[in-house]
Amino acid sequence: MKTLLHLRGELIYAGPLLLVQILLARRAIHRWPKCRRLFQILAAIPFLLELLGMPQFGGHLRMPDAFVFATELWLYCSSAAFAVIKLGEILARQSSPVDTRRRDLILGAAYAAAAVPVGALLYGSFIEREKFGVSEVTLRVPHLPADFEGFRILQISDVHRSAFLSRQDLRRVVDAAQGIHPDLIVHTGDFISSRGDPLEECIDELARLQSGYGAFGCLGNHEIYAEVEDEATGYAARRGISILRSENHVIQRGSSQLNVVGVDYQTFSNKKNYIPGAEKLVTPGALNLLLSHNPDVFPTAARKGFDVMLAGHTHGGQVRVEILRADLDFARVYTPYVSGVYYENGRVCYVTRGVGSIGVPSRFGAPPEISLVHLTRT
Numbered sequence: 584m585k586t587l588l589h590l591r592g593e594l595i596y597a598g599p600l601l602l603v604q605i606l607l608a609r610r611a612i613h614r615w616p617k618c619r620r621l622f623q624i625l626a627a628i629p630f631l632l633e634l635l636g637m638p639q640f641g642g643h644l645r646m647p648d649a650f651v652f653a654t655e656l657w658l659y660c661s662s663a664a665f666a667v668i669k670l671g672e673i674l675a676r677q678s679s680p681v682d683t684r685r686r687d688l689i690l691g692a693a694y695a696a697a698a699v700p701v702g703a704l705l706y707g708s709f710i711e712r713e714k715f716g717v718s719e720v721t722l723r724v725p726h727l728p729a730d731f732e733g734f735r736i737l738q739i740s741d742v743h744r745s746a747f748l749s750r751q752d753l754r755r756v757v758d759a760a761q762g763i764h765p766d767l768i769v770h771t772g773d774f775i776s777s778r779g780d781p782l783e784e785c786i787d788e789l790a791r792l793q794s795g796y797g798a799f800g801c802l803g804n805h806e807i808y809a810e811v812e813d814e815a816t817g818y819a820a821r822r823g824i825s826i827l828r829s830e831n832h833v834i835q836r837g838s839s840q841l842n843v844v845g846v847d848y849q850t851f852s853n854k855k856n857y858i859p860g861a862e863k864l865v866t867p868g869a870l871n872l873l874l875s876h877n878p879d880v881f882p883t884a885a886r887k888g889f890d891v892m893l894a895g896h897t898h899g900g901q902v903r904v905e906i907l908r909a910d911l912d913f914a915r916v917y918t919p920y921v922s923g924v925y926y927e928n929g930r931v932c933y934v935t936r937g938v939g940s941i942g943v944p945s946r947f948g949a950p951p952e953i954s955l956v957h958l959t960r961t
């Protein structure tokens with residue numbers, strides 16, 4: 584079932600991209616028929632990589648990371664350029680048959696405009712994707728116990744250790760957070776992207792971070808897709824990170840308690856029954872903190888008595904563009920909780936943009952972040 588869900592997701596996002604490769608190959612063959620075989624091979628490469636990336640094959644047949652990175656980047660850049668040019672051709676056809684000058688101007692503008700999304704993706708891949716930094720955020724918690732005033736939580740999410748984020752990149756992330764010395768460390772899911780990604784290597788790097796009250800975490804959807812829930816939980820425990828799976832851990836500070844609860848990824852299809860039974864893990868009189876990869880859980884968590892929730896999953900939209908003071912990003916299609924701080928009935932949720940990337944190896948308008956969360960009553 585998990586494999587089928589991942590396969591469906593692969594087809595939804597990859598299908599249109601692969602269709603563009605067929606259309607591009609047809610155009611190229613029509614223009615240069617003597618190079619037919621070359622264009623057929625070039626068009627087949629993305630299909631082969633997508634096949635190898637599917638759950639049935641990903642753990643056994645691995646392509647070099649640089650090759651996967653370059654292929655995925657080509658898929659998105661070529662598709663974006665093709666879409667802009669195709670729109671220009673449609674508009675040009677609306678011109679009068681005798682008005683060739685106007686038609687040529689429209690086509691010329693379309694070819695020039697095609698460079699815009701390509702340039703943005705390239706910038707996001709080679710510059711913004713690697714702008715690792717620490718973002719500090721203050722959460723106002725009305726009923727925060729005095730003992731936890733100024734309590735600092737380091738949150739790392741959506742690492743996605745894969746072809747899109749190397750071990751050297753992850754080491755830079757950890758090094759950037761080394762001097763913080765937070766009170767608590769939390770990981771909110773998606774350590775890897777697919778089966779066969781270096782899970783243990785990822786956890787080894789993250790385990791280098793230390794805090795006064797330890798490290799806790801929850802699982803994301805990609806641990807489920809890769810079917811490594813038990814493997815991730817067990818190995819993380821051996822490296823000092825407690826993955827909470829509908830479990831809680833109580834931290835005593837002075838005369839007050841912080842009750843840390845973690846849940847596995849909650850699917851959007853189960854929206855009417857989010858975090859079932861989580862109310863039994865709430866500790867009366869304590870500050871109740873929920874770790875949930877899916878931020879859409881927040882209203883349900885607030886109703887069930889959680890004071891604070893930390894989440895990830897959205898990557899802050901990953902590629903987002905501001906037009907007329909409105910952010911355009913895919914994450915808003917499935918949740919209103921894209922990134923930042925949200926309040927509801929005195930409860931608070933913070934959604935981090937996370938570290939890694941998925942789908943396209945690029946970030947634009949949503950740089951990666953390590954989050955340092957400060958808790959305060961005022």
